[in-house]
Structure formats: C-alpha cells, structure tokens
Amino acid sequence: MLMFDAVVPAVKAAGAAAGAAAGAAAGAAGGGTARFSVDPDQAQKMITGLEAAIARLTDLAKKGDELTQSGAPGPDPYSGWATLEMRKSAGPQAGGYMWANDAAVKALEQTVANIKKALAEYRGTDEAAENAVKG
Incomplete structure (x- = not known):
C-alpha cells in the first residue's frame, strides 16, 4: 500500500465542507494532516479525482x-x-x-503533491528491489 498525508485545512464553521473534502478524520481535530493509504495501482485515479475537485472549487470561487x-x-x-x-x-x-475555498484548494493541491511524491518513492523502491534481485 502507498501511504501519504492528506492535508486538512484548519477552517471554522464556514469551512466544514472543505475539511470534509480533505479528510473528515483530521477535520474534526481542527486541521492538520491525516494519514491515508491507497493501492499504488489506484493512486492515479485518486489524483485525477482530487484534481477534478480542485477544478470544481476553482469554478465555485x-x-x-x-x-x-x-x-x-x-x-x-x-x-x-x-x-x-x-x-x-x-x-x-x-x-x-x-x-x-482557498484553504481547501491549497490543501487538495498539497495532498496531490504528497500522493505523487509517495508514488514516485514507491516506484523507486520497487525498482531498486527488482534490480537487487536481478543482481
């Protein structure tokens, strides 16, 4: 599994939806990060969905x-x-x-960056292990 941090903006009552968008678990704690995992094969679908949410929030702004x-x-x-x-x-x-809205967009953008970074690290580790086995 691919582990990454989802950023949850610290928003007041007006930002309840923004906190939910980035992860309700940490939203209840008033913002910060929440740790999630995703199957590496599904990571791109998650990135695509988060980028669509960012585009929608930008339109709503x-x-x-x-x-x-x-x-x-x-x-x-x-x-x-x-x-x-x-x-x-x-x-x-x-x-x-x-x-x-701005806090939610920034949080989602950071979450996408975190997923991309975790995916790159995962692929690098996977390739290193594969090369080590080949000798």
Missing part, C-alpha cells in the same frame, strides 16, 4: 466573488444590511466562503 459584489435587492435598510452580511459571509476574510 467565481460564484463567491460574484456574491461579494452583489447589490441590495431593494432600497430599504434591511436589504442593505442583509447584503453586507452576505458579502461578508462569501468573502475572503477568515471564516468566509472564499477563504475556506
């Missing part, structure tokens, strides 16, 4: 950006206050959606 630029639906003060709170919740400040 555009929606968060749109929310931070939206206007109030009406001239009343309540619409204005609601719009300001929506912008804040969607924004890049700590706890905002764009902040959590």
